[in-house]
Amino acid sequence: NAGVTQTPKFRVLKTGQSMTLLCAQDMNHEYMYWYRQDPGMGLRLIHYSVGEGTTAKGEVPDGYNVSRLKKQNFLLGLESAAPSQTSVYFCASTYRGGWTEAFFGQGTRLTVV
Amino acid sequence: AQSVTQPDIHITVSEGASLELRCNYSYGATPYLFWYVQSPGQGLQLLLKYFSGDTLVQGIKGFEAEFKRSQSSFNLRKPSVHWSDAAEYFCAVGLMEYGNKLVFGAGTILRVKS
Numbered sequence: 001n002a003g004v005t006q007t008p009k010f011r012v013l014k015t016g017q018s019m020t021l022l023c024a025q026d027m028n029h030e031y032m033y034w035y036r037q038d039p040g041m042g043l044r045l046i047h048y049s050v051g052e053g054t055t056a057k058g059e060v061p062d063g064y065n066v067s068r069l070k071k072q073n074f075l076l077g078l079e080s081a082a083p084s085q086t087s088v089y090f091c092a093s094t095y096r097g098g099w100t101e102a103f104f105g106q107g108t109r110l111t112v113v
Numbered sequence: 114a115q116s117v118t119q120p121d122i123h124i125t126v127s128e129g130a131s132l133e134l135r136c137n138y139s140y141g142a143t144p145y146l147f148w149y150v151q152s153p154g155q156g157l158q159l160l161l162k163y164f165s166g167d168t169l170v171q172g173i174k175g176f177e178a179e180f181k182r183s184q185s186s187f188n189l190r191k192p193s194v195h196w197s198d199a200a201e202y203f204c205a206v207g208l209m210e211y212g213n214k215l216v217f218g219a220g221t222i223l224r225v226k227s
Binding site: 004033035040041042043044045048058090092094097099100101102104105106107 | 117119122145147149154155156157158159162164203205207214215216217218219220
């Protein structure tokens with residue numbers, strides 16, 4: 001099993017450009033999450049989904065949109081990238097909610113110049 | 114406000130010495146508690162978890178953690194640290210009451226000196 005796969009692994013964007021990060025899991029998990037990791041701030045929840053067709057806001061949702069059209073995929077979009085969105089982005093999935101083990105992707109390092 | 118606090122940003126220990134990483138949470142109910150480890154350039158891996166029952170839980174790689182309700186703490190320990198334990202460690206809380214979220218502390222970077 002691949003587990004949780006994120007694409008791309010690295011990306012450099014110019015301010016104002018848009019992009020989509022893809023997260024795919026093959027574990028039939030219901031819940032999926034997008035986090036951003038910044039030095040000294042741990043992982044902060046951007047958006048999450050409790051099932052196919054659902055999305056919800058986390059702690060830092062501004063500037064991001066998400067979609068969960070298929071159970072196995074969770075997309076994170078940046079419509080107009082800003083330097084403040086330079087970060088490492090992690091996708092995670094759990095069988096149920098936050099009380100079950102989360103499986104993480106390898107991360108996407110995004111730089112906005 | 115609800116939070117997960119890891120008071121130590123960096124910790125340095127000698128190889129073979131014991132280790133304790135601190136974690137405190139401030140939620141009303143007893144949450145589900147986790148410790149994750151992140152090696153450089155990698156994703157996060159679960160070390161151990163506490164849901165209920167015995168307050169001392171064992172995890173992988175020789176780690177253990179103790180839940181203390183009276184102190185709202187879930188500290189991670191290892192009796193003898195190995196150089197390969199150098200990594201960043203995150204305490205996390207799973208919350209059913211708050212939209213099924215998994216909330217992380219800021220992390221503690223462990224350095225191991227030989």
